[in-house]
Amino acid sequence: MKAFTYERAKTPAEAAAAVANNPGAKFLAGGTNLLDLMKLEIETPSHLVDVQDLKLDRIEETSDGGLRIGAFVSNTDLAAHDRVRRDYGALTRAIVAGASGQLRNKASTAGNLLQRTRCPYFYDTNQPCNKRKPGSGCAAIGGYSRQLGIIGTSDACIATFPGDMAVAMRVLDATVETVKPDGQTRRIPIADFHRLWGNTPHVETALERGELITAVTLPKPIGGTHIYRKVRDRASYAYALVSVAAVIQPDGSARFAVGGIAPKPWRMAEAEALAPKGAKAVATRLLAGARPTSDNAFKVPLVERTIAAVMAEGAKA
């Protein structure tokens, strides 16, 4: 691990300025992903700004009946919150489907959104990777790509966003709240938070240099049956091959966001409008333009089948 200096910021704006003013600086929250990558020298910050003292560890009700989740709230505390379990069940389900108990106890809400891909070529520092070393190429294209993306990818990168929590946040229309180094705040819809790779796969989110996530807000509850179905190689503690977060209403209308297939949770209003026509219609629209590899072509029918399973579960509830 490369050497670094360490500080604890006192306010969100101070933390943002501390990172903005130091080109080698990064925020440190739980550290579960960052430290893993620092040990491999994939991440090499020369300074860490720890955000644990910023009082961002609370969940509050908003004036419109929604919730504001502090950026430093642990995955466990978020999943276990009474209102989340009752009114936003897809979120609790998605969180407990991810990682292990130990990791969820430490990992933060903002850190979960900012986790890096688990593409094996991103992790292998002997291989070219446009995300790890811009311009070096992509060893995943033409390589072993079973886990990797089928849509929203590019000729520069076929990695996926690996998280579960964000897939549920996408289906719940969450908003990411931030503060910039000059103290200005901004609200980013979760749909616009993660970027498609394009020619700059190392730029993964809409955040600017030094911009700090302070909270994630959820709009008021929408009712319905909340489902998170994750298909993976092991029953526990494995990344999704395909996952579907869904909210299904008694009248048959539905929201679907899909994880494990793209640089971001994949959701389309046009596909949801086809819910009355069944899973095939929804999946076909959702995956129009998909470019799977021969290794991961199985994900195309798997998305349809997972949506079908989710619809069946919703109809039963």
Add this chain to the structure above:
Amino acid sequence: MTATALPAAALDAAQPMPGAKPTTMPVTLKVNGKSGTLDLDTRTTLLDALREHWKLTGTKKGCDHGQCGACTVLVNGTRINSCLSLAVQHQGDEITTIEGLGSPDKLHPMQAAFVKHDGYQCGYCTPGQICSAVGVLDEIKRGIPSHAQADVAARPAVTNDEMRERMSGNICRCGAYSNILEAMTDVAGAKA
């Protein structure tokens, strides 16, 4: 080339390190009930602080990447992977390691149950398994939900499925899982 002791300055010149220079900071931890302060390189993980500096080698280093659970300890009562946490993140925190749970003449109930049910073979993952198991039963008691629940809004119960799911972050290469489960069931039953 033969190994020769070089003065620190010569080593620095021979191996220039890009970026920041190694930095130390005082770190205060309350380990197993006893407070102590040590100057540590900022890179020191909580795991290395416990093993190499507090000299408590009960906590084990397996993968060092949060995948195996051998390094699990309780921090302020909650289980985490000590390998994926920096010591400097834990100023003032209360750390409980396998040595703090119990001692050979006064075993913690979970330690006694692992012995009774043969919840190990080689023993390397065992300190992490035991710390994790203690954390799991506390999490179920506090009503923390899990993937094993059909209804996440309900309170979880102490069942095999619950404990298996919640222990998935602890790997046992010898495959002592079924006996670990029996040990946990024994302790959970004794408490109920």
